[in-house]
Amino acid sequence: MPDTPSAPAPVILGNEPGSFPHGVLAERHPAIIRQVREAFPYDPERQRALDALLANCTEGVIEPLPADAHDRERWTAWGMDAYVGRSWFDVPWLWAESHFYRRLLDAVGHFGPGAWQGVDPFRPAKLAELDAPETDEELAALDGLGDLPADEQTRALLHGSLWGNRADLGFRLSTSGTGTGTGPGAGDETRALVADDSDALWSLLAPSGTDTSGTDTSGATPSGAAASGTTLSGATPSGATPPGATASRATAPTSAPTGPGVTASGPGVTASPGPGVTASGPGVTASPGPGGTATGPRTLCLVADNAGRELVPDLLLVSHLLAQGRVDRAVLHVKPYPYYVSDATTADVLDALRRLVAAGGAAAAYGRRLWAALTDGRVTVRAHPFSCAPLPYADMPADLREEFAAATVTVLKGDLNYRRLVGDRWWPPTTSFADVTAYFPGPVAALRTLKSDVITGLSPDTEAALEASGEQRWRTSGTHALIQVRR
Numbered sequence: 001m002p003d004t005p006s007a008p009a010p011v012i013l014g015n016e017p018g019s020f021p022h023g024v025l026a027e028r029h030p031a032i033i034r035q036v037r038e039a040f041p042y043d044p045e046r047q048r049a050l051d052a053l054l055a056n057c058t059e060g061v062i063e064p065l066p067a068d069a070h071d072r073e074r075w076t077a078w079g080m081d082a083y084v085g086r087s088w089f090d091v092p093w094l095w096a097e098s099h100f101y102r103r104l105l106d107a108v109g110h111f112g113p114g115a116w117q118g119v120d121p122f123r124p125a126k127l128a129e130l131d132a133p134e135t136d137e138e139l140a141a142l143d144g145l146g147d148l149p150a151d152e153q154t155r156a157l158l159h160g161s162l163w164g165n166r167a168d169l170g171f172r173l174s175t176s177g178t179g180t181g182t183g184p185g186a187g188d189e190t191r192a193l194v195a196d197d198s199d200a201l202w203s204l205l206a207p208s209g210t211d212t213s214g215t216d217t218s219g220a221t222p223s224g225a226a227a228s229g230t231t232l233s234g235a236t237p238s239g240a241t242p243p244g245a246t247a248s249r250a251t252a253p254t255s256a257p258t259g260p261g262v263t264a265s266g267p268g269v270t271a272s273p274g275p276g277v278t279a280s281g282p283g284v285t286a287s288p289g290p291g292g293t294a295t296g297p298r299t300l301c302l303v304a305d306n307a308g309r310e311l312v313p314d315l316l317l318v319s320h321l322l323a324q325g326r327v328d329r330a331v332l333h334v335k336p337y338p339y340y341v342s343d344a345t346t347a348d349v350l351d352a353l354r355r356l357v358a359a360g361g362a363a364a365a366y367g368r369r370l371w372a373a374l375t376d377g378r379v380t381v382r383a384h385p386f387s388c389a390p391l392p393y394a395d396m397p398a399d400l401r402e403e404f405a406a407a408t409v410t411v412l413k414g415d416l417n418y419r420r421l422v423g424d425r426w427w428p429p430t431t432s433f434a435d436v437t438a439y440f441p442g443p444v445a446a447l448r449t450l451k452s453d454v455i456t457g458l459s460p461d462t463e464a465a466l467e468a469s470g471e472q473r474w475r476t477s478g479t480h481a482l483i484q485v486r487r
């Protein structure tokens with residue numbers, strides 16, 4: 001039985017030398033500044049600003065944003081005044097880390113005015129990843145996907161999206177020896193799912209016409225467990241053929257295996273919700289269930305994380321869910337400006353979409369289907385300011401709360417979004433995921449590769465197995481992942 005927290009656990013800070021959060025602030029951020037500086041021929045003024053940030057973020061204190069900053073009021077509302085004058089290491093790690101990226105954009109002149117206005121300091125690394133041979137291989141594998149049984153097709157695309165989260169450029173800066181790929185055979189093979197609520201996710205996203213009374217009659221729950229599945233529609237999408245669609249071979253993402261000791265239906269897989277939490281929990285208005293309601297379409301809100309080799313599988317999954325009739329529309333939440341090195345912006349969505357369409361084969365079919373869905377409004381892209389807030393989602397503004405409440409399910413991708421969803425705290429690992437997400441309006445799911453200390457929703461057996469595994473860094477090394485759902 002998951003543990004119900006009696007009180008919020010302590011907030012994670014970066015003030016303990018040798019701890020992971022401390023290392024991110026003290027080592028990774030300086031490395032990112034150096035990486036950015038080397039990626040562009042910045043003029044002397046920009047170089048001086050980068051040097052000043054390097055000194056400030058490692059040895060200085062948090063300073064207020066410039067008086068003329070376009071978003072100064074917003075950051076004041078996000079708690080800046082309380083932290084000004086304090087060491088970066090003594091405020092919530094989430095806040096410090098998030099604020100660092102805002103200051104980095106100031107240093108490179110991203111908000112202008114001037115020649116560097118709007119230039120993404122992480123774009124060279126993003127494009128290099130998108131154009132990497134591994135991406136070709138992953139896209140070409142899509143051609144074989146249609147030959148797999150339906151449940152494996154759907155599971156492969158879900159796991160492609162899940163494990164694509166490992167392709168995080170900022171993460172690679174300080175990860176050595178554990179591989180950098182996102183598919184089987186790439187990097188370490190001890191990857192494991194520490195929680196897998198896939199069945200609950202598919203019960204929310206059942207194909208239209210599926211009996212979702214609790215007995216799945218359509219075989220539409222392609223979870224880890226053997227299950228017949230619906231046929232992946234390979235229909236060539238209708239809609240305008242996007243410009244630049246030229247044929248070329250590519251490969252597709254593949255699902256990572258569940259690792260030893262923990263299986264898709266293994267110990268510790270807790271189907272949320274936990275006790276006392278229901279989809280109509282506090283502050284939650286009933287959301288349209290599978291099949292939608294008379295008042296609205298079945299909508300997936302996908303809160304994206306990284307660009308490139310994570311965003312491509314995310315787009316494939318959205319395209320697939322639309323084709324299968326599991327959703328009627330999708331809202332893709334991206335960042336309003338460059339963030340956390342890899343985080344996706346609208347420009348990155350367009351780059352990924354063009355990469356799909358130009359790849360030829362099945363990848364191009366997915367890309368064209370998505371292009372058509374964007375042009376006819378079934379898919380929309382949102383870049384809400386709160387997506388770059390240094391705060392937990394518990395502090396989300398009303399308009400975002402209403403949007404998530406109206407969705408059939410909101411899926412949050414990646415580690416940073418998980419930290420914001422559950423609260424970046426030292427929760428006991430067996431803390432109920434349903435309880436710490438009870439505030440979230442509407443059903444919510446997390447697809448996350450573990451890259452930081454926070455964790456919830458594990459069973460005692462799974463926690464014991466992980467602690468006994470001898471893998472000291474199972475929380476932060478990207479070798480483990482989770483699929484957690486609160487209906």
Ligand SMILES: O=P(O)(O)OC[C@@]1(O)O[C@H](CO)[C@@H](O)[C@@H]1O
Nearest residue numbers: 024168305414415416417451452
């Ligand atoms: O959200 P992502 O891209 O999956 O991971 C981002 C992140 O969790 O990775 C690092 C921890 O390894 C943190 O600096 C940062 O918060």
